Amino acid sequence: MAHDYTIRFTMKTLNGFHPMCDFYLGNNPAMSLSLFSQLEGNGEVSESDILHVDLVEEKNGLPVDVKIKRCTLPELGRNCCHIAKELFKYRNLEQGG
Numbered sequence: 001m002a003h004d005y006t007i008r009f010t011m012k013t014l015n016g017f018h019p020m021c022d023f024y025l026g027n028n029p030a031m032s033l034s035l036f037s038q039l040e041g042n043g044e045v046s047e048s049d050i051l052h053v054d055l056v057e058e059k060n061g062l063p064v065d066v067k068i069k070r071c072t073l074p075e076l077g078r079n080c081c082h083i084a085k086e087l088f089k090y091r092n093l094e095q096g097g
Helices: 029-038 073-094
Strands: 004-013 016-026 051-059 062-070
Touching (some): 004 029, 016 029, 016 073, 029 051, 029 062, 029 073
Antiparallel strands (some): 004 016, 051 062
């Protein structure tokens, strides 16, 4: 059974981390892991972080964090641009639509 993958940006609030935006990647685990590994950030996350980027896999209808990185606001912006560019290439050039 194929699982869906999403890259989710979250920010810390008084009530914990909350989603800011999601990029739906589809059901290709290799492409999803490859794209996430290209993103800027640091894999050493802590409670004091403000921004996270998460690779989320949906299993049986429930989201499961696969990998998490902390990032800065400038990194978040560059990551969004990179994800949009790579998804465009993947969906239009590599995958064939």
